[in-house]
Amino acid sequence: MELKNVVVTIEGYFFYVVVLVMPIFATISVANRLRIKNVRLSVRHGMLAGYPLFPTIYAAVQLACIVVAYAIGDGESILKFLFYLLASAFWFVGAAAAEQRPVTNEGIVLSVNSRKNALLKWGSITDYFHKVKQHYTEYHFFYNTAKTQPNGKKTLIRNVAVVRVQNDQKDAFDAILKTELEPRFEVDPVKIFRGEFKP
Incomplete structure (x- = not known):
């Protein structure tokens, strides 16, 4: 029981960190990308056909968890995984901007x-x-x-x-x-x- 409480506490902190940090990361990355002027070509440099690999995998895992939670009728878990999915979307946007190789003059x-x-x-x-x-x-x-x-x-x-x-x-x-x-x-x-x- 003690171990379960520790795991639940850690998972709770992880949830808030992910949900809060990913939008900040996306905002900073997009802002830094937009500061670069005279861009002639934005080279996509991610590992998945030029797009970010890990945010895509993370989003796929969250989608699978949502499907499982829906199948067993766990509404609370569905809501939690939806927030994780939203965080993965911010992660994807931030990583897509950060991983670019802008070609300028x-x-x-x-x-x-x-x-x-x-x-x-x-x-x-x-x-x-x-x-x-x-x-x-x-x-x-x-x-x-x-x-x-x-x-x-x-x-x-x-x-x-x-x-x-x-x-x-x-x-x-x-x-x-x-x-x-x-x-x-x-x-x-x-x-x-x-x-x-x-x-």
């Missing part, structure tokens, strides 16, 4: 909810390649960041950012890359001969 925003080093500028990209998957294409972008050593010297650290682009957005994404990156990486034999080519 300046570069690719790698994290909507993070302001530090969130923008990968076009000019910072030193190289890139792509891997074609069944339902999406992985783009690997290489860039350098400066790191100060204990002796005061700065060294360049090579980093890579991976962006998953769904098949229905690939053409639009490739068109932007062609405009922003390909002119920098085009190899002109005459420039190589003259020593003028600088990637």
Whole structure:
């Protein structure tokens, strides 16, 4: 009986935390996404065809619980699971906004909810390649960041950012890359001969 009371108490706190936190998370994520200006393409970066996976699974579980509660005639549980389902909807909206990779005139925003080093500028990209998957294409972008050593010297650290682009957005994404990156990486034999080519 003691264990049951503990479980009920924990579940009660979990209920209020989920119901209160998810709308806040959704509001913050959507607001941060709307702050990003000059967006040319919003790349869907979720694990489920570009959409959030875990909120979808959570919502499916809540729907199943509602069906079971309805079948046994438990009205109180139906109401509780409806609130959980509503929370999962807020979670889905927030995650969909947070997981986007907005492509702007300046570069690719790698994290909507993070302001530090969130923008990968076009000019910072030193190289890139792509891997074609069944339902999406992985783009690997290489860039350098400066790191100060204990002796005061700065060294360049090579980093890579991976962006998953769904098949229905690939053409639009490739068109932007062609405009922003390909002119920098085009190899002109005459420039190589003259020593003028600088990637």
